[in-house]
Amino acid sequence: MMRLIYSFVFFIAVQFSLVHAEPDSGALDKFFVGDYEQSAALAEGVGGAKNFALAARALNASAYLENDDKTARKIAKRAREFAKLAIEADEALVEGHLQYAIAIAQRASRMSGFRAFLSGSAGKARDALDAALVLEPDNAWALSSSAAWHLGVARLAGDGRFGSDAELGHQQFLAAQRLDPENISIAYEAALRLIAYGREDWREAGIAALAATLEMQPATHFDRALQERAAAFDAAIDESADAERAFIEGWS
Known part of the structure:
Protein backbone atom coordinates (compact mmCIF):
# COMPACT_ATOMS: atom_id res chain seq x y z
CA MET A 1 0.00 0.00 0.00
CA PRO A 137 -9.64 21.61 5.45
CA ASP A 138 -7.41 23.65 3.13
CA ASN A 139 -4.08 22.25 4.29
CA ALA A 140 -2.28 21.26 1.08
CA TRP A 141 -0.18 18.55 2.77
CA ALA A 142 -3.24 16.98 4.38
CA LEU A 143 -5.17 17.06 1.11
CA SER A 144 -2.28 15.49 -0.79
CA SER A 145 -1.80 12.76 1.81
CA SER A 146 -5.53 12.04 1.86
CA ALA A 147 -5.57 11.91 -1.93
CA ALA A 148 -2.69 9.43 -1.95
CA TRP A 149 -4.57 7.29 0.59
CA HIS A 150 -7.80 7.26 -1.43
CA LEU A 151 -6.12 6.45 -4.74
CA GLY A 152 -3.68 3.96 -3.25
CA VAL A 153 -6.33 2.00 -1.37
CA ALA A 154 -8.82 2.17 -4.24
CA ARG A 155 -6.22 0.89 -6.71
CA LEU A 156 -4.98 -1.96 -4.55
CA ALA A 157 -8.13 -3.02 -2.71
CA GLY A 158 -10.93 -1.69 -4.93
CA ASP A 159 -12.73 1.63 -5.03
CA GLY A 160 -14.93 1.93 -1.96
CA ARG A 161 -12.95 -0.50 0.20
CA PHE A 162 -12.11 0.87 3.65
CA GLY A 163 -14.01 4.02 2.69
CA SER A 164 -11.78 4.86 -0.26
CA ASP A 165 -13.08 7.16 -2.99
CA ALA A 166 -10.87 7.47 -6.05
CA GLU A 167 -12.74 10.48 -7.44
CA LEU A 168 -12.36 12.31 -4.14
CA GLY A 169 -8.64 11.51 -4.19
CA HIS A 170 -8.37 12.94 -7.68
CA GLN A 171 -10.11 16.14 -6.61
CA GLN A 172 -7.98 16.42 -3.47
CA PHE A 173 -4.78 16.21 -5.50
CA LEU A 174 -5.99 18.98 -7.80
CA ALA A 175 -6.91 21.11 -4.77
CA ALA A 176 -3.53 20.48 -3.10
CA GLN A 177 -1.68 21.52 -6.25
CA ARG A 178 -3.73 24.70 -6.52
CA LEU A 179 -2.97 25.57 -2.90
CA ASP A 180 0.78 24.85 -3.17
CA PRO A 181 1.78 24.77 -6.85
CA GLU A 182 5.55 24.85 -6.16
CA ASN A 183 5.60 21.89 -3.78
CA ILE A 184 7.73 19.09 -5.21
CA SER A 185 6.38 16.42 -2.84
CA ILE A 186 2.76 17.18 -3.69
CA ALA A 187 3.43 17.30 -7.43
CA TYR A 188 5.35 14.01 -7.40
CA GLU A 189 2.74 12.17 -5.34
CA ALA A 190 0.00 13.46 -7.65
CA ALA A 191 1.95 12.23 -10.67
CA LEU A 192 2.64 8.80 -9.21
CA ARG A 193 -0.87 8.14 -7.90
CA LEU A 194 -2.82 9.53 -10.86
CA ILE A 195 -0.73 7.66 -13.42
CA ALA A 196 -0.72 4.47 -11.34
CA TYR A 197 -4.50 4.45 -11.03
CA GLY A 198 -4.75 3.76 -14.74
CA ARG A 199 -7.60 6.03 -15.77
CA GLU A 200 -6.77 7.61 -19.11
CA ASP A 201 -8.66 10.81 -18.27
CA TRP A 202 -6.46 11.29 -15.18
CA ARG A 203 -3.21 10.32 -16.85
CA GLU A 204 -2.79 13.70 -18.55
CA ALA A 205 -2.92 15.48 -15.18
CA GLY A 206 -0.44 12.95 -13.80
CA ILE A 207 1.99 13.48 -16.68
CA ALA A 208 1.69 17.26 -16.22
CA ALA A 209 2.40 16.91 -12.50
CA LEU A 210 5.47 14.80 -13.27
CA ALA A 211 6.78 17.43 -15.69
CA ALA A 212 6.16 20.12 -13.06
CA THR A 213 8.07 18.09 -10.48
CA LEU A 214 11.14 18.03 -12.71
CA GLU A 215 10.95 21.76 -13.45
CA MET A 216 10.67 23.00 -9.85
CA GLN A 217 13.59 24.36 -7.84
CA PRO A 218 14.44 21.96 -4.98
CA ALA A 219 14.80 23.53 -1.54
CA THR A 220 15.76 20.48 0.54
CA HIS A 221 17.60 17.17 0.33
CA PHE A 222 14.22 15.44 0.25
CA ASP A 223 13.11 17.58 -2.70
CA ARG A 224 16.23 16.60 -4.63
CA ALA A 225 15.71 12.92 -3.82
CA LEU A 226 12.13 13.10 -5.08
CA GLN A 227 13.26 14.81 -8.28
CA GLU A 228 15.72 11.98 -8.88
CA ARG A 229 12.89 9.50 -8.41
CA ALA A 230 10.65 11.56 -10.69
CA ALA A 231 13.35 11.54 -13.37
CA ALA A 232 13.53 7.74 -13.11
CA PHE A 233 9.74 7.54 -13.41
CA ASP A 234 9.80 9.81 -16.46
CA ALA A 235 12.48 7.65 -18.07
CA ALA A 236 10.47 4.49 -17.35
CA ILE A 237 7.39 6.00 -19.00
CA ASP A 238 9.44 6.89 -22.07
CA GLU A 239 10.99 3.42 -22.21
CA SER A 240 7.92 1.19 -22.27
CA ALA A 241 4.62 0.28 -20.62
CA ASP A 242 6.38 -2.59 -18.84
CA ALA A 243 9.05 -0.28 -17.42
CA GLU A 244 6.38 2.16 -16.26
CA ARG A 245 4.47 -0.65 -14.58
CA ALA A 246 7.61 -1.94 -12.86
CA PHE A 247 8.39 1.51 -11.49
CA ILE A 248 4.86 1.93 -10.16
CA GLU A 249 4.90 -1.48 -8.48
CA GLY A 250 8.22 -0.67 -6.86
CA TRP A 251 7.32 2.77 -5.53
CA SER A 252 3.57 3.02 -4.97
Missing part, protein backbone atom coordinates in the same frame (compact mmCIF):
# COMPACT_ATOMS: atom_id res chain seq x y z
CA MET A 2 1.27 3.59 0.41
CA ARG A 3 5.03 3.98 0.71
CA LEU A 4 3.36 4.63 3.82
CA ILE A 5 7.76 6.52 22.71
CA TYR A 6 4.22 5.78 23.59
CA SER A 7 2.62 7.76 26.40
CA PHE A 8 4.73 10.56 27.74
CA VAL A 9 3.51 12.43 30.78
CA PHE A 10 4.39 16.11 31.19
CA PHE A 11 4.19 18.08 34.39
CA ILE A 12 1.59 20.79 33.76
CA ALA A 13 4.04 23.71 33.83
CA VAL A 14 6.48 21.98 31.49
CA GLN A 15 3.67 20.93 29.17
CA PHE A 16 2.42 24.48 28.78
CA SER A 17 5.83 25.87 27.87
CA LEU A 18 6.83 23.06 25.51
CA VAL A 19 3.54 22.71 23.65
CA HIS A 20 4.07 26.18 22.21
CA ALA A 21 7.79 25.82 21.48
CA GLU A 22 8.62 26.55 17.86
CA PRO A 23 10.50 23.97 15.79
CA ASP A 24 14.17 24.06 16.71
CA SER A 25 16.21 25.92 14.09
CA GLY A 26 19.10 23.47 14.34
CA ALA A 27 16.76 20.54 13.83
CA LEU A 28 15.23 22.25 10.81
CA ASP A 29 18.67 22.91 9.34
CA LYS A 30 19.55 19.23 9.69
CA PHE A 31 16.26 18.26 8.05
CA PHE A 32 16.89 20.53 5.07
CA VAL A 33 20.28 18.94 4.34
CA GLY A 34 19.04 15.37 4.84
CA ASP A 35 20.58 14.55 8.23
CA TYR A 36 17.29 13.09 9.41
CA GLU A 37 18.54 11.20 12.46
CA GLN A 38 20.26 14.28 13.86
CA SER A 39 17.23 16.41 13.04
CA ALA A 40 15.02 14.06 15.03
CA ALA A 41 17.46 13.94 17.94
CA LEU A 42 17.71 17.73 18.17
CA ALA A 43 13.95 18.16 17.91
CA GLU A 44 13.37 15.54 20.60
CA GLY A 45 15.86 17.29 22.87
CA VAL A 46 13.95 20.57 22.70
CA GLY A 47 10.55 18.90 23.03
CA GLY A 48 7.06 20.24 22.57
CA ALA A 49 4.39 19.38 20.05
CA LYS A 50 5.96 21.09 17.04
CA ASN A 51 9.37 19.57 17.70
CA PHE A 52 7.96 16.09 18.21
CA ALA A 53 6.11 16.55 14.90
CA LEU A 54 9.37 17.67 13.27
CA ALA A 55 11.13 14.56 14.63
CA ALA A 56 8.35 12.44 13.13
CA ARG A 57 8.65 14.28 9.82
CA ALA A 58 12.41 13.75 9.69
CA LEU A 59 12.10 10.03 10.39
CA ASN A 60 9.25 9.67 7.90
CA ALA A 61 11.48 11.25 5.26
CA SER A 62 14.25 8.82 6.16
CA ALA A 63 11.89 5.84 6.00
CA TYR A 64 10.49 6.95 2.64
CA LEU A 65 13.97 7.05 1.10
CA GLU A 66 15.15 3.80 2.72
CA ASN A 67 15.52 0.86 0.32
CA ASP A 68 15.42 -1.96 2.88
CA ASP A 69 11.86 -2.78 3.97
CA LYS A 70 12.71 -3.98 7.48
CA THR A 71 14.81 -0.91 8.21
CA ALA A 72 12.12 1.37 6.80
CA ARG A 73 9.49 -0.24 9.06
CA LYS A 74 11.65 0.35 12.12
CA ILE A 75 12.24 3.99 11.21
CA ALA A 76 8.56 4.56 10.47
CA LYS A 77 7.65 3.01 13.83
CA ARG A 78 9.84 5.59 15.56
CA ALA A 79 8.22 8.32 13.49
CA ARG A 80 4.80 7.08 14.58
CA GLU A 81 5.77 7.32 18.26
CA PHE A 82 7.02 10.89 17.89
CA ALA A 83 3.82 11.79 16.05
CA LYS A 84 1.82 10.33 18.93
CA LEU A 85 3.78 12.51 21.34
CA ALA A 86 3.00 15.56 19.21
CA ILE A 87 -0.71 14.75 19.25
CA GLU A 88 -0.69 14.14 23.00
CA ALA A 89 1.03 17.50 23.53
CA ASP A 90 -1.32 19.42 21.22
CA GLU A 91 -4.30 17.71 19.61
CA ALA A 92 -4.93 20.81 17.47
CA LEU A 93 -1.56 20.55 15.69
CA VAL A 94 -2.31 19.32 12.17
CA GLU A 95 1.27 18.19 11.57
CA GLY A 96 1.05 15.65 14.39
CA HIS A 97 -1.96 13.90 12.88
CA LEU A 98 -0.47 14.11 9.40
CA GLN A 99 2.87 12.58 10.37
CA TYR A 100 1.07 9.87 12.34
CA ALA A 101 -0.91 8.89 9.24
CA ILE A 102 2.19 8.94 7.06
CA ALA A 103 4.14 6.75 9.50
CA ILE A 104 1.34 4.17 9.62
CA ALA A 105 1.03 4.14 5.84
CA GLN A 106 4.78 3.76 5.38
CA ARG A 107 4.95 0.77 7.71
CA ALA A 108 2.04 -0.82 5.86
CA SER A 109 3.70 -0.25 2.51
CA ARG A 110 6.73 -2.25 3.63
CA MET A 111 4.68 -5.25 4.85
CA SER A 112 2.95 -8.04 3.02
CA GLY A 113 -0.60 -7.15 2.03
CA PHE A 114 -2.01 -9.72 4.48
CA ARG A 115 0.04 -8.40 7.39
CA ALA A 116 -0.92 -4.82 6.58
CA PHE A 117 -4.58 -5.83 6.47
CA LEU A 118 -4.38 -7.51 9.89
CA SER A 119 -2.71 -4.43 11.37
CA GLY A 120 -5.70 -2.26 10.45
CA SER A 121 -3.33 0.26 8.92
CA ALA A 122 -5.75 1.60 6.31
CA GLY A 123 -8.37 2.58 8.86
CA LYS A 124 -5.86 4.03 11.33
CA ALA A 125 -4.25 6.18 8.66
CA ARG A 126 -7.66 7.30 7.40
CA ASP A 127 -8.72 8.38 10.91
CA ALA A 128 -5.57 10.46 11.36
CA LEU A 129 -5.97 12.11 7.95
CA ASP A 130 -9.60 12.91 8.70
CA ALA A 131 -8.54 14.52 11.99
CA ALA A 132 -6.02 16.68 10.13
CA LEU A 133 -8.58 17.76 7.54
CA VAL A 134 -11.15 18.64 10.21
CA LEU A 135 -8.59 20.96 11.79
CA GLU A 136 -7.47 22.50 8.46
